[in-house]
Amino acid sequence: MLRARPKGRPKATDVELVDVVVGAPDAGHVRVENLVMSVEPYMRGRMGGEATYAEPYPIGEPMLAPTVGRVTASADDTVPVGALVLHERGWREHALVPASECRIVAHDDLPPVVHLGLLGIPGMTAWIGAERIARIETGDVVFVSSAAGAVGSTVVQIAKLRGATVIASAGSREKAALARDLGADIAFDYHDGRVTDLLRDALAQVGASGLDVYFDNVGGDHLEAAIRVINDHARIALCGMISIYNAETPLPGPSNLIKLIWRRARMEGFLLRDHLDARGEFEAQMATWIRMGAIRPVHTEFAGGVAGAWDAFLGMLDGTATGKAVVPLGTLGAGTHGGNDSLDKEANR
Amino acid sequence: MLRARPKGRPKATDVELVDVVVGAPDAGHVRVENLVMSVEPYMRGRMGGEATYAEPYPIGEPMLAPTVGRVTASADDTVPVGALVLHERGWREHALVPASECRIVAHDDLPPVVHLGLLGIPGMTAWIGAERIARIETGDVVFVSSAAGAVGSTVVQIAKLRGATVIASAGSREKAALARDLGADIAFDYHDGRVTDLLRDALAQVGASGLDVYFDNVGGDHLEAAIRVINDHARIALCGMISIYNAETPLPGPSNLIKLIWRRARMEGFLLRDHLDARGEFEAQMATWIRMGAIRPVHTEFAGGVAGAWDAFLGMLDGTATGKAVVPLGTLGAGTHGGNDSLDKEANR
Structure with a gap:
């Protein structure tokens, strides 16, 4: 969650990692198990308070990031369980997403990261x-x-x-x-x-x-x-x-x-x-x-899952990544925070 | 004639006013009595030696300026005596101009200055x-x-x-x-x-x-x-x-x-x-x-004829003109240098 608007280089205290219950989706929503999320330069701008070309991220809420995930529960006919979807509710392992904000990816035989990179x-x-x-x-x-x-x-x-x-x-x-x-x-x-x-x-x-x-x-x-x-x-x-x-x-x-x-x-x-x-x-x-094979995907996978995403973001800003900078999450993430069973788990606050 | 490439603000010593004989036109050329010439900001760039978007004016030659004049002698069938023409050989009262570099103006019922301003x-x-x-x-x-x-x-x-x-x-x-x-x-x-x-x-x-x-x-x-x-x-x-x-x-x-x-x-x-x-x-x-009458010509006429053209150029650069800055020459110029009889007169050097 975004806790403070960064001044100059973003600091770890600008964000906080929290555990919350992710319940069943309301009508018109789906629950998505996130597989991989993107970190991108423009996010630095949206963390700041000045209106640029996109709305600032609100303080006290999870930030947004282009993310590919698998639908695990659905309360909307247009997005079935099992679909591979692209959405914006990254920076978390499981997300409740309005079906209208999910896009079922075409070419879902290609690796998930491609939908954030070359096709993203x-x-x-x-x-x-x-x-x-x-x-x-x-x-x-x-x-x-x-x-x-x-x-x-x-x-x-x-x-x-x-x-x-x-x-x-x-x-x-x-x-x-x-x-x-x-x-x-x-x-x-x-x-x-x-x-x-x-x-x-x-x-x-x-x-x-x-x-x-x-x-x-x-x-x-x-x-x-x-x-x-x-x-x-x-x-x-x-x-x-x-x-x-x-x-x-x-x-x-x-x-x-x-x-x-x-x-x-x-x-x-x-x-x-x-x-x-x-x-x-x-x-x-x-x-x-x-x-x-005429165009080659180029990407850097940062480890650590959702707990490592902030360092991945800073690393991307510092230029340590080549190609698309991504963070595998959940079962794909090496350092998964809480693992799959964090779903429906009580928040530890 | 351009004598030196200006550094910073152009100086009077960068140019020289000289009398020369303007004889009969060679084949393919016409002689033009210039009525009015233009001074324009881009001329400052062409006086300088650095190649910008146009060739620098050569040192030791008269500079160029869009000019309207009346053809007084012609050795080319396409541009007859009496035609009102637009050409580039300004900074002089009479000019020998290749016929191919003359454009007979359309709408020649409008005042000459219009062909340098609104239609120029x-x-x-x-x-x-x-x-x-x-x-x-x-x-x-x-x-x-x-x-x-x-x-x-x-x-x-x-x-x-x-x-x-x-x-x-x-x-x-x-x-x-x-x-x-x-x-x-x-x-x-x-x-x-x-x-x-x-x-x-x-x-x-x-x-x-x-x-x-x-x-x-x-x-x-x-x-x-x-x-x-x-x-x-x-x-x-x-x-x-x-x-x-x-x-x-x-x-x-x-x-x-x-x-x-x-x-x-x-x-x-x-x-x-x-x-x-x-x-x-x-x-x-x-x-x-x-x-x-939907668009109004706006121009400033600088006095002094060809002898006043340099001050007119500086005045234009200093922003003293409104609209198109022009210098009437020859019979139209208040302070004509040498008058009409400078044509064919011996150079006083």
């Missing part, structure tokens, strides 16, 4: 950003930051499938190596120098004069460095700015925005919620790519 | 920015900076014709009053406070919660203030950043670009050169508006 929010975010916002085409030179992250690792692979040349930035040599494994033509660890210099070197190595697309997951110096080398009619898809999520005072923005005029470039922010009409098209395309 | 670069820039980039629609709340300038004063009027609510920023009380005369619902002098506060007050006065469109002619604090109050799916058309043209070191950019993500907003730079296909549509629409 980060996968669809990558796809919308690449296809609808940046509109990556054959021959484009594409720069992707946070390229070993859940979104970035998918963008790298989509861009290669689309016939682009891909330059990747990541936060360690291991992550840069992963980006190369996923198909990036060049990948660097941004700790190895100024991003501007690393990017110029990378462009020289691929024989390109500039960028047609920058897929921005971090903001800050990456964004300024990218703007410095955009080609005419470049597209910058603003997906995230993890570099500033923990900043307590505003950081100055790029000093070279005038290049957006000289290069007639477009910079556009986007959120998945505006593109839900594309879900069917996206799922069909992505599931095909996964089954073909 | 600034008018078409305003129209492209409003119609193709910002896509202003009925009901939009539109913020325009430099609203008494050549582009801004036209955007204000187009936005009102499209049914938008218009908030205008200008550089003096007189200019703000002009913007209100042109139809702006609210107009402020940005010297009267912080732009952020002035803009918030303006929004409150028109009963709006935020901006759907910001048409940016200045960059800097105006851009940051506008981003602070954008609505979902806002469009920011980047047209110019006059606030930084004279800066010798880069100024920090807006610190709140992350709002482009939260608000799913688009920020896009543009240059007229990519939209020349629209000229016919634009001219027909704008000429109709002018003849209907």
